[in-house]
Amino acid sequence: MGLADAFTLICVVAGAVLFLAGTLGLLRFPDTLSRLHALSKADNLGLGLIVLGLMPQQASLMGGAKLVCIWLLAQLSAATASQLIAGIAARRKPQA
Amino acid sequence: MAESLTLIALFVLLASAAGLAIVLRSHIAIEKLMAVQLLGTGGAATLLLLGAATAQPALADVALLLVLLSAFSCAAFTLGEGESPEAAAKPDEPS
Amino acid sequence: MTVPSSPRRPLWRPSLLGRGLLFFALWLVLIGAALKDWPVGLVAAAAATWASIPLWPPESRLSATGLARFVLRFLPQAVAAGLDVARRAFARRIAMKPGIVTYRASLRPGLAQGALCAVMSLQPGKLPVSCAARGDMRVHCLDSDASVTAELAADEAAFLRILPGGRAGG
Numbered sequence: 312m313g314l315a316d317a318f319t320l321i322c323v324v325a326g327a328v329l330f331l332a333g334t335l336g337l338l339r340f341p342d343t344l345s346r347l348h349a350l351s352k353a354d355n356l357g358l359g360l361i362v363l364g365l366m367p368q369q370a371s372l373m374g375g376a377k378l379v380c381i382w383l384l385a386q387l388s389a390a391t392a393s394q395l396i397a398g399i400a401a402r403r404k405p406q407a
Numbered sequence: 408m409a410e411s412l413t414l415i416a417l418f419v420l421l422a423s424a425a426g427l428a429i430v431l432r433s434h435i436a437i438e439k440l441m442a443v444q445l446l447g448t449g450g451a452a453t454l455l456l457l458g459a460a461t462a463q464p465a466l467a468d469v470a471l472l473l474v475l476l477s478a479f480s481c482a483a484f485t486l487g488e489g490e491s492p493e494a495a496a497k498p499d500e501p502s
Numbered sequence: 503m504t505v506p507s508s509p510r511r512p513l514w515r516p517s518l519l520g521r522g523l524l525f526f527a528l529w530l531v532l533i534g535a536a537l538k539d540w541p542v543g544l545v546a547a548a549a550a551t552w553a554s555i556p557l558w559p560p561e562s563r564l565s566a567t568g569l570a571r572f573v574l575r576f577l578p579q580a581v582a583a584g585l586d587v588a589r590r591a592f593a594r595r596i597a598m599k600p601g602i603v604t605y606r607a608s609l610r611p612g613l614a615q616g617a618l619c620a621v622m623s624l625q626p627g628k629l630p631v632s633c634a635a636r637g638d639m640r641v642h643c644l645d646s647d648a649s650v651t652a653e654l655a656a657d658e659a660a661f662l663r664i665l666p667g668g669r670a671g672g
Contacts, residue, residue: 316408323415323456330419330449332588334426337445339591343435344642345600348629349587350426350441354448355624356584361419361452368408368459374467376531378455381471385448386580388478390620392444394630395485397623397642400437401602401631402488471532 315367322364329357343400351393355386409460416456423449440484447477522551568664575660576621583626590644601646602631605639605654609662615639618661625657 336349362382369375423445430442451470458466526547533539590598609615619630619639627644643650 319408320411323412326452327415327418327422329584329588330422330452332591333445334422334429336587336591337426337429337441339596340598340600341596342600343438344629344631345598345644346430346438347441348627348642348644349591350444351623351629352580352583352626353587353591354445356581356588357419358448358452359581361455365455365459370462370464373531373535374464377467377471380528380531381451381455381467381474384471384478385451385474386624387620388474388481389444389448390623391616392478392481394619394623395481396437396440396444397629397631399440399485399488401640401642403437 319364319367322360326357326360326364329353329360333357344397347393347397347400351389355389358382358385409462412456412460416453416460419449419456420453423453440481443477443480447474518551518555521554522547525550525554572660572664576624579626580624583624586626586644598644599646600642600644603641603643603646603650603654605641605651607639607658609658618658621661622654622657625653628654 330353333349333353336353337346340346340349359382362378365378366375369378426445426449427442430438430445433439450473454466454470454473458464458470526543529543529546533543590596607615607618609618622628622630622641628650629642631640631642639654641650641654
């Protein structure tokens, strides 16, 4: 196994662990907004690590750039969406 | 390498599916919306891993589409929320 | 949504051209560089530029060094945020005290404050709930007794540095 493959495996496994953490957070955190924390933060870091790990496996530079774009889009949309969702949650029950 | 990537893809898929089950069981509409986000990130991660394992870059397109769809459905949900009467004193909403 | 009113100036400005080129480059990365697809890409880039005008007025500018410092500051924090959530999720006992902290931002409401809220939702243990008008932000925190206000102020100061002219009067 080459150095690149080792890098891939380490990053990808770390990403998978973060996805597990996100699910555990959904299961264990006490209130809706905390669960939203788990979802938006852990899962997006997991996706980022997986993208980072898959970098050396890409055939072309373009493929790598595309992966980064996908991650950026996911990160941006998560940042905005999680906060929109939180806004709705707070409006529905102001003392959330 | 392909086998390990497929295995990890399966793991991520299972973790996301478990999360989906938790979120969808909830009675709160917002938690159901969180399922959309979970599907976006978890699905994208699974597809990217599978795409790398099977050397099919086209799966990245599907992943991109999933992320895009989840972003749009969150925006649409928020817009629909804005039209409801309870949101009369709506604070300005970031775009 | 408060959008700074777009002035009656000619829309064809160098900054818009550069923005359109950026969109086209993004399109090339996502779709592929085959020459026969270029017309569609050019139309898409033009449409994206047109759609971006009300959201991001051409006269607002970002400072490049500020942007670099911003990435250097917030990227590690986004990683720390993910690790923080993971640590809490794996902990044997859930030790947290979720609550909502009110913070008075000095940014004017609008796009800049929206962006600030989006950035803050990536910070460890914080999630803005409402970025209402009048500059009051309600932030949901996993640990509401931590020194949240100071951290928020530091984050906002770092954010303001990439936004010359984004500071509100009071």
